[in-house]
Amino acid sequence: MRSRKGSPAFHPGSRLDQLSIPVDPGGNDMLYIERNAEGKIVALHKQAGKTALEQKISIDEEVIAFLEGDAKAEALIHALTVTDNHLIRIIEDLIDLLVKKNIIMYTELPAEAQKKLQLRRQFRKNIAMADIIVDDIV
Numbered sequence: 553m554r555s556r557k558g559s560p561a562f563h564p565g566s567r568l569d570q571l572s573i574p575v576d577p578g579g580n581d582m583l584y585i586e587r588n589a590e591g592k593i594v595a596l597h598k599q600a601g602k603t604a605l606e607q608k609i610s611i612d613e614e615v616i617a618f619l620e621g622d623a624k625a626e627a628l629i630h631a632l633t634v635t636d637n638h639l640i641r642i643i644e645d646l647i648d649l650l651v652k653k654n655i656i657m658y659t660e661l662p663a664e665a666q667k668k669l670q671l672r673r674q675f676r677k678n679i680a681m682a683d684i685i686v687d688d689i690v
Contacts, residue, residue: 581610593618
């Protein structure tokens with residue numbers, strides 16, 4: 553086996569980069585392909601299996617497209633995670649607004665939700681107080 557860093561199919565951080573897979577006589581990494589009912593690649597394996605008998609070299613266009621699609625999915629998941637924090641704050645503010653306008657009562661929320669909201673309020677209060685102290689010192 554040889555390192556994929558010299559191979560044209562090497563993508564730092566990709567799943568291919570992390571695999572230890574056989575190399576064909578021409579020096580290309582060999583992968584076993586698993587396909588779904590529509591014929592699309594759904595997994596890459598370093599060894600043959602019941603559902604992965606077809607072999608392709610790592611620089612095959614279809615293999616590269618599959619790996620790049622995986623990277624796009626990971627980027628979308630990361631973006632979703634980053635926006636979750638903003639959405640949480642919006643939901644907290646919305647709950648506060650609904651309570652303030654007497655549309656809902658805070659006590660109508662489940663006990664666990666009340667505890668979590670109170671804990672987050674306390675965290676924000678502590679952070680705000682810490683900022684004031686730091687600003688006063690500097």
